[in-house]
Amino acid sequence: MNAAPTPTRKYDLSFARYVYQNIDGGDRMAKCMQCGTCSGSCPLGDQMDYGPRKLFMMIRAGMKEAVLTSNTIWNCVSCYNCVVRCPRKVPVTYILHDLATLAVKEGYEQAKTAINARFAKAFWWSAARWGRTDERLVTAIYYFSFGLSQGMKMSLANLKIAQAMVKTKRMHLGMPHKIKNGGDLKAILAKAAEIQARDH
Amino acid sequence: MTSEGLRSQTILVVGGGIGGMTTAVEAAEAGYDVILLEKSATLGGRVAQLSRYFPKLCHPTCGLEINFQRIKKNRRIKVMTMTSVAGVEGTRGDYSVTVTTTPRHVKANCTACGDCGRAAESMVPSPFNYGMDTVKAAYLPHEMAFPQFYVVDPSVVGTPEGEKIAAACKIGAVDLAAKPETFQLTVGAIVWATGWQPYDPAKITTYGHGRVPNVITNVEMERLAAHDGPTHGKILRPSDGKEPKKVALIQCAGSRDNNHLAYCSRICCLASMKHAAYLREQYADAEVDIYYIDIRAHDKLEAFYRKIKADPQVNWIKSKPSRIEVAEDGGPMVCGENTLTREIYAKSYDLVVLATGMQSSVKAGAPAAEMDDYGFVVPHDGSAGIGSAGVASGPLDVSMTVQSATAAALRAIQAVSGVRNASEVS
Ligand SMILES: Cc1cc2nc3c(=O)[nH]c(=O)nc-3n(C[C@H](O)[C@H](O)[C@H](O)COP(=O)(O)OP(=O)(O)OC[C@H]3O[C@@H](n4cnc5c(N)ncnc54)[C@H](O)[C@@H]3O)c2cc1C
Numbered sequence: 001m002n003a004a005p006t007p008t009r010k011y012d013l014s015f016a017r018y019v020y021q022n023i024d025g026g027d028r029m030a031k032c033m034q035c036g037t038c039s040g041s042c043p044l045g046d047q048m049d050y051g052p053r054k055l056f057m058m059i060r061a062g063m064k065e066a067v068l069t070s071n072t073i074w075n076c077v078s079c080y081n082c083v084v085r086c087p088r089k090v091p092v093t094y095i096l097h098d099l100a101t102l103a104v105k106e107g108y109e110q111a112k113t114a115i116n117a118r119f120a121k122a123f124w125w126s127a128a129r130w131g132r133t134d135e136r137l138v139t140a141i142y143y144f145s146f147g148l149s150q151g152m153k154m155s156l157a158n159l160k161i162a163q164a165m166v167k168t169k170r171m172h173l174g175m176p177h178k179i180k181n182g183g184d185l186k187a188i189l190a191k192a193a194e195i196q197a198r199d200h
Numbered sequence: 201m202t203s204e205g206l207r208s209q210t211i212l213v214v215g216g217g218i219g220g221m222t223t224a225v226e227a228a229e230a231g232y233d234v235i236l237l238e239k240s241a242t243l244g245g246r247v248a249q250l251s252r253y254f255p256k257l258c259h260p261t262c263g264l265e266i267n268f269q270r271i272k273k274n275r276r277i278k279v280m281t282m283t284s285v286a287g288v289e290g291t292r293g294d295y296s297v298t299v300t301t302t303p304r305h306v307k308a309n310c311t312a313c314g315d316c317g318r319a320a321e322s323m324v325p326s327p328f329n330y331g332m333d334t335v336k337a338a339y340l341p342h343e344m345a346f347p348q349f350y351v352v353d354p355s356v357v358g359t360p361e362g363e364k365i366a367a368a369c370k371i372g373a374v375d376l377a378a379k380p381e382t383f384q385l386t387v388g389a390i391v392w393a394t395g396w397q398p399y400d401p402a403k404i405t406t407y408g409h410g411r412v413p414n415v416i417t418n419v420e421m422e423r424l425a426a427h428d429g430p431t432h433g434k435i436l437r438p439s440d441g442k443e444p445k446k447v448a449l450i451q452c453a454g455s456r457d458n459n460h461l462a463y464c465s466r467i468c469c470l471a472s473m474k475h476a477a478y479l480r481e482q483y484a485d486a487e488v489d490i491y492y493i494d495i496r497a498h499d500k501l502e503a504f505y506r507k508i509k510a511d512p513q514v515n516w517i518k519s520k521p522s523r524i525e526v527a528e529d530g531g532p533m534v535c536g537e538n539t540l541t542r543e544i545y546a547k548s549y550d551l552v553v554l555a556t557g558m559q560s561s562v563k564a565g566a567p568a569a570e571m572d573d574y575g576f577v578v579p580h581d582g583s584a585g586i587g588s589a590g591v592a593s594g595p596l597d598v599s600m601t602v603q604s605a606t607a608a609a610l611r612a613i614q615a616v617s618g619v620r621n622a623s624e625v626s
Contacts, residue, residue: 033456035493039544040522040536046544054542085406085522087457 012064019059024098025091032056038082038092048072052082052092055099068103072096074116118145128189131179135171136162206293209616210235211609212387214285215561217245218598219590220393221267222605223612228276232613235385236277239284240327241304242345243268245395249328249419251426251433253598254474255504261344263598268346281347286382288390288568292585292615295568297385303378305352310373312340312348319368321361324353326430329423330398332438333430338365338374343428352376388616391608392566392577393589396558399461404454406523407554412532413439415524415552417453418471425478435482437551439530444486444551447479448534450521451492453554463574465557465595469496472555473508480511489515489547491534501597519545524552558595566592579604582614 012018019026032053039051050058050072058067067073076096083093100120103111111117122141126133139158144151165171179185211227213220216238224236242248247260271277280301287298306316316338323334328342337353350373356362357376366374398419401409409415414437416424427433437444449472454460469492476488495516497505508514519536527533527548535546563575569586570578577588589608590601 033493034539035452035520036518036537036539037520037522039539039542040519045537051537051542053537053539081522085459087452087459087520089458 025094041081134176208388215393216243226609455557468555
């Protein structure tokens with residue numbers, strides 16, 4: 001029943017069906033009536049290239065590549081304004097996040113280069129490894145993902161803030177803080193990966 | 201045609217709006233006894249509170265007056281105001297209905313001379329004007345109230361003012377001692393014609409009704425435009441009485457929305473277009489923006505839509521606004537996405553009107569009646585003894601209400617005649 005994603009295709013007329021059936025919350029997306037509440041409620045609405053409403057219409061139109069390379073899926077800040085207000089109870093946030101996951105899976109360039117993609121990757125690395133986000137490591141991985149010289153530049157530009165944070169104990173030097181029972185976290189993540197592989 | 205086991209051929213109509221009045225006169229003029237119960241002090245329902253009717257923009261006086269005359273002339277109709285249903289027992293042809301009355305404190309010999317009103321001093325919120333102004337504690341519900349009897353507000357009962365009001369009546373029609381009553385009626389069929397109430401705008405928190413100044417609802421707009429309303433028919437914004445020149449009309453305010461009313465109320469698009477017409481008639485320089493998901497002007501009403509569309513000062517913005525905020529000037533600012541241009545807008549207005557929908561008056565359930573998912577009463581065929589008419593059965597405009605009410609009269613007649621289904625009538 002699942003239409004297989006076809007990464008090489010710009011248009012994919014089975015894309016809407018794929019989204020309805022496979023993307024988290026996608027079944028409710030079928031109920032979207034294009035009222036614009038989501039895009040109008042979005043704190044980043046005017047910084048998205050499409051906004052959720054238009055993105056959903058593009059999914060229906062089979063514009064797979066444009067959807068999965070848009071910045072919309074990366075700019076969602078999970079404020080849930082749209083989810084709370086949507087008159088059709090479409091879980092917009094879940095859909096955008098899962099589309100981002102799909103874009104990563106299918107290897108789109110934007111899924112590697114979008115700033116929020118880079119940041120999400122750094123954030124996840126720290127969270128999965130230590131059970132916490134370590135500000136130094138997350139920012140370092142994020143900055144240097146742009147290359148060595150760009151990374152240096154960004155680090156230096158923010159040095160003052162970092163120093164102030166260390167002084168007020170908002171950031172620490174030394175080994176990253178870890179949660180207790182890191183093994184349990186690993187088990188949880190492994191199980192989550194297993195469920196995802198099974199259900200998706 | 202009458203079959204055994206049917207004890208009563210009387211038809212009970214609950215609700216005296218345009219729907220219930222129509223069912224009552226249609227059944228009575230066909231020779232059946234009707235009891236018409238109305239919860240408020242007068243017949244007419246919500247229609248009496250409209251300024252004018254779409255699509256012809258005639259005054260509600262017209263349709264109501266004809267029905268009042270027909271009711272007055274017909275001895276088969278017994279009208280009971282300030283009365284409602286507390287319980288129903290029995291089956292088709294033999295229902296025992298428990299009804300309760302609230303005291304009007306004015307007897308049926310009232311001549312509506314107004315002496316009691318002149319004697320009253322304290323003011324109470326006017327339900328007719330949705331609380332936008334106040335009336336004297338002894339009042340005529342509205343100009344064309346039927347029956348033309350005053351009402352004495354319970355707040356003055358037992359006070360010196362109450363005594364003064366009673367003393368002012370030369371014919372002794374004021375009865376401060378009247379108490380609520382409960383009694384039984386035996387009827388053969390029941391028609392629920394309880395109509396609607398406006399959806400509570402306070403529940404649509406993002407639209408700021410009651411919080412952002414000059415955000416009103418469509419029913420309040422009807423009163424502002426009505427000659428007997430709080431502004432005597434001149435549309436003025438509530439905060440400072442200024443003439444509104446930039447007005448936003450917002451469709452589907454709480455309608456077609458799973459967080460509020462999941463259904464379309466069917467009439468709000470037309471009602472808002474009528475409001476655009478009211479505004480443009482009064483103010484040649486007014487700009488009206490209509491925010492909509494899609495325009496639903498069904499059937500013959502499409503012509504009215506085209507007429508309003510021809511007005512260059514009425515703008516159509518395809519968008520369900522996401523929120524209404526307070527602008528820097530203190531007035532309402534409408535925010536959202538224009539879905540045709542993808543522009544994210546934030547526009548200030550003098551006045552914003554929320555097109556709130558019609559919610560069933562008996563959403564909690566009408567005794568012994570079958571309700572649909574949205575709280576409306578299912579309009580059964582004549583084989584059932586309990587049916588519905590007008591907006592009690594679902595969102596309808598006045599002409600569709602009258603059609604449904606006429607159908608309900610026929611079904612009720614079939615019910616009390618023992619006809620099992622429509623094909624048996626010939
Ligand atoms: C803003 C707005 C504008 C509108 N403008 C138009 C227009 O221009 N043209 C048009 O065709 N339609 C218009 N409509 C629709 C119109 O108001 C309805 O079609 C009409 O009111 C339906 O009449 P009704 O008798 O079914 O209900 P109602 O008018 O609601 O009457 C019901 C009656 O039942 C009574 N009642 C309620 N509960 C009980 C109870 N438990 N016991 C006893 N009595 C009870 C009520 O007091 C009321 O008198 C408008 C609606 C809105 C919201």
